Amino acid sequence: xxxSTQDAPVPPxxxxxxxxxxxxxxxxxxxxxxxxxxxxxxxxxxxxxxxAAIAGFLTYRxxxxxxxxxxxxxxxxxxxxxxxxxxxxxxxxxxxTVISSVIAMVIAVPISVGIALFITHYAPRRLGGxxxxxxxxxxxxxxxxxxxxxxxxxxxxxxxxxxxLDDYLGWTGVFxxxxxxxxxxxxxxxxxxxxxxxxxxxxxxxxxRQSPQMIEEAALALGATRWEVIRMSVLxxxxxxxxxxxxxxxxxxxxxxxxxATVLSPSFLINASLLDPGGGTFAQNIASKFGEATPVxxxxxxxxxxxxxxxxxxxxGAARAIIARRKEYSGANA
Amino acid sequence: xAKRIDxxxxxxxxxxxxxxxxxxxxxxxxxxxxxxxxxGCGKSTFLRTLNRMHEVTTGGRVEGKVLLDDEDxxxxxVDPVAVRRTIGMVFQRPNPFPTMSIFDNVAAxxxxxxxxKKSELGDVxxxxxxxxxxxxxxxxxxxxxxxxxxxxQQQRLCIxxxxxxxPQVLLMDEPCSALDPISxxxxxxxxxxxxxxxxxxxxxxxxxxxxxxxxxxxxxxxxAVGQPGRLxxxxxxxxxxxNPSVQATEDYISGRFG
Numbered sequence: 001x002x003x004s005t006q007d008a009p010v011p012p013x014x015x016x017x018x019x020x021x022x023x024x025x026x027x028x029x030x031x032x033x034x035x036x037x038x039x040x041x042x043x044x045x046x047x048x049x050x051x052a053a054i055a056g057f058l059t060y061r062x063x064x065x066x067x068x069x070x071x072x073x074x075x076x077x078x079x080x081x082x083x084x085x086x087x088x089x090x091x092x093x094x095x096x097t098v099i100s101s102v103i104a105m106v107i108a109v110p111i112s113v114g115i116a117l118f119i120t121h122y123a124p125r126r127l128g129g130x131x132x133x134x135x136x137x138x139x140x141x142x143x144x145x146x147x148x149x150x151x152x153x154x155x156x157x158x159x160x161x162x163x164x165l166d167d168y169l170g171w172t173g174v175f176x177x178x179x180x181x182x183x184x185x186x187x188x189x190x191x192x193x194x195x196x197x198x199x200x201x202x203x204x205x206x207x208x209r210q211s212p213q214m215i216e217e218a219a220l221a222l223g224a225t226r227w228e229v230i231r232m233s234v235l236x237x238x239x240x241x242x243x244x245x246x247x248x249x250x251x252x253x254x255x256x257x258x259x260x261a262t263v264l265s266p267s268f269l270i271n272a273s274l275l276d277p278g279g280g281t282f283a284q285n286i287a288s289k290f291g292e293a294t295p296v297x298x299x300x301x302x303x304x305x306x307x308x309x310x311x312x313x314x315x316x317g318a319a320r321a322i323i324a325r326r327k328e329y330s331g332a333n334a
Numbered sequence: 335x336a337k338r339i340d341x342x343x344x345x346x347x348x349x350x351x352x353x354x355x356x357x358x359x360x361x362x363x364x365x366x367x368x369x370x371x372x373x374g375c376g377k378s379t380f381l382r383t384l385n386r387m388h389e390v391t392t393g394g395r396v397e398g399k400v401l402l403d404d405e406d407x408x409x410x411x412v413d414p415v416a417v418r419r420t421i422g423m424v425f426q427r428p429n430p431f432p433t434m435s436i437f438d439n440v441a442a443x444x445x446x447x448x449x450x451k452k453s454e455l456g457d458v459x460x461x462x463x464x465x466x467x468x469x470x471x472x473x474x475x476x477x478x479x480x481x482x483x484x485x486x487q488q489q490r491l492c493i494x495x496x497x498x499x500x501p502q503v504l505l506m507d508e509p510c511s512a513l514d515p516i517s518x519x520x521x522x523x524x525x526x527x528x529x530x531x532x533x534x535x536x537x538x539x540x541x542x543x544x545x546x547x548x549x550x551x552x553x554x555x556x557x558a559v560g561q562p563g564r565l566x567x568x569x570x571x572x573x574x575x576x577n578p579s580v581q582a583t584e585d586y587i588s589g590r591f592g
Binding site for chain 2: 218228233236
């Protein structure tokens with residue numbers, strides 16, 4: 001930098017900018033700016049093109065498969081996509097995917113919120129840091145490792161819990177247990193819960209940490225206990241953040257492949273009981289069937305992938321709607 | 335309702351840093367006492383020791399006695415939560431609960447106490463909002479969020495929230511410093527009305543405000559940055575602003591501080 005320019009006299013006020021100068025001020029004429037503009041615009045366009053290409057390809061192949069399908073694609077319980085004529089439906093997969101993810105959410109979200117609150121509002125700073133670090137480690141474990149741990153350690157150790165559930169809740173039918181290996185959608189749900197715990201906890205923790213001090217003090221000064229402070233100011237402030245965190249977790253749970261494929265003993269059946277082995281999820285089914293699929297079979301798997309994609313979109317849309325509905329009362333303008 | 339505050343030998347710390355040193359004073363019931371002094375002299379810290387809010391900051395601790403009539407707020411077995419329920423507080427920046435409606439904001443303290451009848455809740459909210467001179471402005475939108483009000487209205491909402499639980503004492507920490515002159519005037523008028531029912535302690539940087547609203551004024555100062563704040567003197571407001579007994583007070587109120 002030339003230091004002498006600091007002493008340069010102030011230039012007279014510039015006349016109204018010409019068209020040429022306006023273009024210059026938008027940064028499109030200097031070579032560096034032009035290159036950067038081209039790169040960033042190009043990346044943006046490339047992203048859209050890739051998305052469109054994937055969506056187009058998936059829809060095209062899915063349409064091919066569904067047009068050959070001899071069974072009802074949405075309601076059939078069969079998966080014989082390699083046969084002639086091919087017969088397949090996604091009912092079992094949709095059920096298994098949604099149920100296992102719902103179980104995971106029911107278990108993981110309350111625990112995650114609890115851990116996040118403990119780290120931000122109860123634990124001494126140092127202990128909170130240690131817990132955060134351990135949770136970050138948990139997020140770094142590859143999913144296949146979770147799958148192996150699930151199949152070799154979790155499954156054999158769940159017999160006690162399954163027996164207890166059968167004893168006390170077996171009468172509902174939902175928790176009836178025949179006594180087989182615990183390779184059921186319920187176990188998958190537990191494993192998925194452990195897997196999504198770190199992301200839900202981390203995002204919730206960041207949201208709670210930003211909870212405004214002055215609102216917490218307002219509650220304290222009214223004579224609120226620590227839990228009442230959390231209930232009156234921290235949780236309402238963090239509500240939309242926790243919903244976002246849960247959706248991130250749900251996205252992972254819906255699409256999880258290897259861990260589910262390792263633990264579940266799949267079948268094309270919907271059991272009344274969550275504890276009986278069987279069922280399947282979209283991602284697990286694609287992973288285990290793709291290798292030996294015929295061309296039509298592959299298209300059928302692609303079609304099931306499209307359905308998973310649509311489910312994820314719907315879930316995200318619902319979450320956004322929930323957040324938007326409460327916007328007026330959000331802590332954003334605190 | 336209104337009670338006397340008797341402070342003796344009060345010292346407060348942030349960790350190892352001594353923020354205020356050996357303060358003693360008496361605050362009479364049904365009067366307004368103003369705390370003035372330069373920034374960092376510990377007047378806000380002292381205010382926060384009066385309802386045990388000081389100790390919620392990391393490292394905050396207190397030595398000495400604060401008697402509310404005859405009960406020591408720092409005595410053994412005294413629950414700080416119970417103390418804060420009897421001593422209300424209004425903060426520098428208006429802080430209504432953003433997720434609650436105007437009605438729920440005022441009712442928040444009652445719901446914490448748990449001892450209210452549903453039918454009475456509406457009456458108490460109306461009475462408190464009237465007491466805070468806010469009722470006419472919000473009576474048609476009690477179910478709207480409190481954060482939609484103007485700054486001055488939000489501060490009066492916070493006052494309504496504080497008086498809804500009928501505290502013995504009302505502490506105000508620079509309640510007008512974030513407000514425009516008209517809203518400030520509204521709050522000052524309100525303070526004049528509230529002192530009929532409550533013991534009021536107000537921290538302010540505005541000496542005219544102290545002169546206008548208070549009966550007694552306490553001047554705080556610190557000898558140097560990093561040194562603890564001390565109470566220089568407390569006297570009738572009129573005397574402090576006309577003929578203070580300590581030279582430092584005279585210097586400060588006439589603008590020759592340092």
